Amino acid sequence: MSAPGALSWYEAGARQRIAVLLDQSSFAEILGPAERRMSPHLPLFGLPRAFDDGIVVGRGRLDGRPVLVAAQEGRFMGGAFGEVHGAKLVGLLRLGLTERPAALLILFDTGGVRLQEANAGETAIAEAMRAIADLRAAGVPVIGLVGGRAGAYGGGGLVAGTCSGLAVSEAGRISVSGPEVIETNRGAEEFDARDRALVWRTMGGKHRYLIGGADAFAEDTPESFRKAALGLIDAAAPFDLATLEAEQARLERRLDRFGETLDGRDVWARLGVNDPEGIPAATDDAFRASAEGCRESARDAR
Amino acid sequence: MTLAEIFSSLFPEGHSVTVEDGLVGGHGPLGAKRLHVVGLDGNTALGVDGAIRLAAKVLAVIREAPGAPILVAVDSDSQRMSRRDELLGLNEYLAHLAKALLLADRLGHPTVGLLYGHSAAGAFIATALATRVLAALPGAHPSVMDLPSVARVTKLPLDTLREMAKSTPVFAPGLDNMVATGAVHAVLDPAAPLGPQIEALIAALPEGDIRDRLGAERGGRPVAQAIAARIAGG
Numbered sequence: 001m002s003a004p005g006a007l008s009w010y011e012a013g014a015r016q017r018i019a020v021l022l023d024q025s026s027f028a029e030i031l032g033p034a035e036r037r038m039s040p041h042l043p044l045f046g047l048p049r050a051f052d053d054g055i056v057v058g059r060g061r062l063d064g065r066p067v068l069v070a071a072q073e074g075r076f077m078g079g080a081f082g083e084v085h086g087a088k089l090v091g092l093l094r095l096g097l098t099e100r101p102a103a104l105l106i107l108f109d110t111g112g113v114r115l116q117e118a119n120a121g122e123t124a125i126a127e128a129m130r131a132i133a134d135l136r137a138a139g140v141p142v143i144g145l146v147g148g149r150a151g152a153y154g155g156g157g158l159v160a161g162t163c164s165g166l167a168v169s170e171a172g173r174i175s176v177s178g179p180e181v182i183e184t185n186r187g188a189e190e191f192d193a194r195d196r197a198l199v200w201r202t203m204g205g206k207h208r209y210l211i212g213g214a215d216a217f218a219e220d221t222p223e224s225f226r227k228a229a230l231g232l233i234d235a236a237a238p239f240d241l242a243t244l245e246a247e248q249a250r251l252e253r254r255l256d257r258f259g260e261t262l263d264g265r266d267v268w269a270r271l272g273v274n275d276p277e278g279i280p281a282a283t284d285d286a287f288r289a290s291a292e293g294c295r296e297s298a299r300d301a302r
Numbered sequence: 303m304t305l306a307e308i309f310s311s312l313f314p315e316g317h318s319v320t321v322e323d324g325l326v327g328g329h330g331p332l333g334a335k336r337l338h339v340v341g342l343d344g345n346t347a348l349g350v351d352g353a354i355r356l357a358a359k360v361l362a363v364i365r366e367a368p369g370a371p372i373l374v375a376v377d378s379d380s381q382r383m384s385r386r387d388e389l390l391g392l393n394e395y396l397a398h399l400a401k402a403l404l405l406a407d408r409l410g411h412p413t414v415g416l417l418y419g420h421s422a423a424g425a426f427i428a429t430a431l432a433t434r435v436l437a438a439l440p441g442a443h444p445s446v447m448d449l450p451s452v453a454r455v456t457k458l459p460l461d462t463l464r465e466m467a468k469s470t471p472v473f474a475p476g477l478d479n480m481v482a483t484g485a486v487h488a489v490l491d492p493a494a495p496l497g498p499q500i501e502a503l504i505a506a507l508p509e510g511d512i513r514d515r516l517g518a519e520r521g522g523r524p525v526a527q528a529i530a531a532r533i534a535g536g
Binding site: 030031037040041044045057083084086087088090091092094095098099113115116117118119120121122123124125126127129130131133134137152154155157158159160161162174175176177181182184185186190191202203207208211213239240241244245247248251252254255258259261262263264267302 | 350351354357358361364365381383384385386387388389390391392393394395396397398400401402404405408409423424426427428431432445446447451452454455456458466470471472473474479480482483484485511513514517522523524525526527529530531532533534535536
């Protein structure tokens with residue numbers, strides 16, 4: 001494998017991301033593809049299956065500290081939550097309660113619930129959110145990394161919103177309803193899904209970082225995500241009333257400040273970002289410099 | 303049952319629950335206790351504005367009524383699908399509401415969901431599915447996505463999907479299917495007073511999350527429990 005810094009997080013697969021994120025050769029997969037725990041449902045739809053059902057889970061080390069890791073594979077069924085896929089994440093979160101690692105990392109890459117297994121996927125998302133709350137309450141930070149092709153959409157966006165901390169890259173998108181879903185339900189006047197620039201400034205990583213929807217902005221490299229994850233582990237807020245009251249205030253304030261705006265550029269202008277029009281094209285370093293001092297922070301309020 | 307019918311059965315001595323913009327809030331007596339109610343009525347879609355108001359109600363109960371039971375009554379649409387909601391970070395607002403309910407549970411508030419109409423997708427996950435035990439009334443009709451939309455996405459003929467739905471609870475809309483996956487713990491009897499039925503659910507709250515076990519027992523999720531248990535066991 002080439003130097004870790006050379007790999008694009010966006011382009012990489014789930015196993016590649018884990019291999020370059022964690023300490024070298026430290027990862028041990030649990031219930032790996034050799035055990036062939038495949039979807040019992042996809043054959044009904046005439047669809048091919050994957051030996052890992054599109055998610056890799058296991059143990060490893062990050063800067064010497066023990067961590068549990070789940071990585072979704074966006075190239076299989078859009079990383080969507082099916083029965084097996086969801087159960088693997090839920091099982092890992094429950095393992096965290098007994099092992100108490102330094103953190104549990106979720107490498108998101110998902111379009112949300114897998115429609116062919118919709119009821120199982122939706123229920124698994126609810127189970128995962130409950131398990132994240134339990135794990136955070138036990139003092140184990142749950143850190144989400146969002147920079148894959150499929151983003152963190154649908155129920156995946158809600159799971160992301162339950163994490164202690166989130167790192168996102170420019171290419172990462174976090175949202176509930178995807179562009180196509182909004183367009184299908186409400187028409188192209190509401191959301192033109194083909195307008196990619198609109199998608200980025202409504203759901204993309206830069207926008208999320210600016211409004212406090214993510215806590216760290218990473219470059220599209222494993223090294224940058226690794227640094228971000230380490231920082232977020234140490235900054236994780238407890239899961240308690242004070243944190244949720246702070247989040248309540250933070251999200252109310254967001255509605256007060258930006259509730260009347262309709263475009264990301266207007267939000268950024270209200271934030272006081274220098275040259276809001278230039279944000280989409282700004283390099284990562286220039287963007288971080290622009291965001292500094294004016295972005296909304298979710299510190300101790302997530 | 304309508305919300306008014308539910309409350310006359312649940313609170314025969316009266317209650318303070320109101321509905322404003324489709325958002326339900328208030329309380330009524332349940333045995334010797336006070337049951338706090340939050341929720342969604344009238345097939346309301348849950349957007350950023352509604353989610354933050356419901357979360358405020360839940361956090362107020364945690365602050366002001368330690369340990370009091372909370373009923374989450376739901377007849378909703380899915381999450382509100384709009385450019386504005388996503389621009390403002392709907393995922394955070396829905397997750398925040400779910401977290402408020404999960405925190406209440408952790409702090410000793412029994413949380414019970416009551417699904418009496420429709421619910422779907424993000425709205426369902428942020429409300430009814432974030433309770434410790436979820437009950438439904440006959441006629442409730444939860445879904446993740448309706449069959450015509452599933453047909454569009456999966457590129458399978460609608461008739462084929464209808465036929466498959468009869469034998470495969472895992473993807474098809476409907477209460478029976480959500481019972482089979484274990485998401486809905488129990489279906490209540492609308493002919494009997496609801497108060498004692500809710501009290502019985504609270505008295506027998508499951509320890510932890512048993513939805514995957516129910517899904518295995520009922521056949522709606524044949525493998526989830528075994529896989530989660532295998533991984534949780536290391």
